Amino acid sequence: MHREHPLLVFGNFVNELMVTVPVHRHADALVAVSPRKIWLTQPGDVLVTPRPMSEPLCDYACDLLGFSPSDVTLLDAPTDGLATLTAAVRRNGLVERLRSEVRQRPGIRMQPFAQDRPAVEFAAEIGVPVEGYGPDGVPTSAVAAAYRINTKPGFRQVAGDLGIRIADGLTCDTPEELAAGLRKILTEKGAAVVKPARGSNGYGVGFWDAADLPELEAGLAAYLPTVAEQPPGWVVEERLGFARVVTVEMEVDEDGPRVLHVGEMRTPNGSFSGQVTPLVASSSAVDELVESGLALGRHLHTEGYRGPFDIDGGITADDVLYSTESNVRRTGCTYLDLLVRRLLGTERAARTVWAADSRPGGVERDFAAGLARVRSAGLDFTAGAREGVVLTSDTLAFDGKWRYLVLAESHSRVDELESGLADVLKLS
Known part of the structure; x- marks a missing residue:
């Protein structure tokens, strides 16, 4: 490409x-x-x-x-x-x-x-x-749309306008409104999630249960300083139990929106870690996710926006989709989508399964040494290959994590290669 x-x-x-x-x-x-x-x-x-x-x-x-x-x-x-x-x-x-x-x-x-x-x-x-x-x-309208939809209240508003299903929730502008809203959701629904109005990558997200109600004031007093740098503003939503956390990556060009890929996210502790694409199993909820992405894409196209975006969501055990947010920007998997197509070509990439993740390892924190280990084990992707491992970034000095992409022609083969990589780098 x-x-x-x-x-x-x-x-x-x-x-x-x-x-x-x-x-x-x-x-x-x-x-x-x-x-x-x-x-x-x-x-x-x-x-x-x-x-x-x-x-x-x-x-x-x-x-x-x-x-x-x-x-x-x-x-x-x-x-x-x-x-x-x-x-x-x-x-x-x-x-x-x-x-x-x-x-x-x-x-x-x-x-x-x-x-x-x-x-x-x-x-x-x-x-x-x-x-x-x-x-x-x-266009100023495109910039305004990106700023608006990248907030949790802004996404909830446009989702409601477009008929995209979201969890029950409230927008709160002050700490007092947050306390009242959280109490209401916990009383009525039993579990809640609190998100800053503008946040990403799990920043400022708090989880609450009905058991927290007696000490709610103390809990909020401990939570609020963790986001004190941000201006006031939150959403409180019913916390749903998701069997799968999913995403659809889209791109808007002059002709309108198109789907880049659908994937299942890995979100330990509520924060994005990695992704598997395509999904192991599709369903009507996945089809709804794609339709939601296209609906938002048409809205962004009308606003003059051109570029990538995604919609993230969760699917319940009874196969009901709830969209949770949109990132109107490039994401942690935008570059991976392009990289897979660069390495394999468009046609082969469409038939390929890939997984990406970041995990701490138990070997020396040295990129070149780790790459040598991967090559010695015969796991590395090489030009013209159909499968293998790519080490995608070097953050070892910062967080001790190995960041990688695994490509293969089936989910089971991706699992085998990732397991082999875990053995070589002693991933946890």
Whole structure:
């Protein structure tokens, strides 16, 4: 898969869409994975990330993709992790450098991780169109839609307008409303989940049961300081028991929305860890998830938005789907979807099962050494192969986790390869 135009891949993992006020426990993990953007590049591209890329990862990724690291211009704009990438680019004196890189590449387009206002405005400033949009730039209606739907209240409102099923719940603007709303949901439903109005990756999510009612005030007094950096605003929803946690990844272009893939998410402790695609078993609930994605995609298309998004949801034991949120941006699996197609070709990718995850290991925290172990075991994916393991990012110094992608022609074979990888890297 070769693009006809170069890209400025802009890894703004710290942005205004995911949380209102960046905090280290959220932002640092996102910054740590940002070098995975190398998998989106091809010769002639420019990649900007908020942290430097490890040399072993860069060499490995470029070799597997079939080009030299010198074929891509790699720039990093490090900060303390709590600034948008646009601000970091300015602090590191890279504005004119990027303007020059853009001038040298006719037809270049910017591909931001998130289409927030700082990124969109910076693209206009240095004279590069955002991918998917024409010379007039990103419509204000598209930016507004992305900001609105990336909030939990905003998603609940648009879901209601579009007939997308969501859990019973309330929007609360103050701590007092939160206490009253949580008490109401717990009394009527028996279990609740509290989410900050703008949050992602499990940040600020709290789980409550009816047994917490007698000490509710004390519980909230302990919870509220954990999200004190954010402006007031929450949703309280009935906490449902899900047998499966699912997602549909979509893309909106000039012709409207299209499905990229449907997957089952791995969410230990309520936070995304990995995904298996396609689902082991489909159902009417999965069909409903796809229809929900298409409905939201048509809405985004009308608003002028062009780019990726997803809808996440849960399926109950009796096969009822409840949509829980939408991420109107690139996600942890957007780049994987493209990578699978790059490695296998579009036709073979459509027949392939893949799983991605991040797990701590019991071997030395050294990317090159771990890669050597995987290769020695014969598990590594190589050019032209139909199956194998790809190590997708190097965050070992940050969290000690091995991040990987497993490809094969069946779910059972993916399980076998992942089990073998777990043995080699002593994954837990």
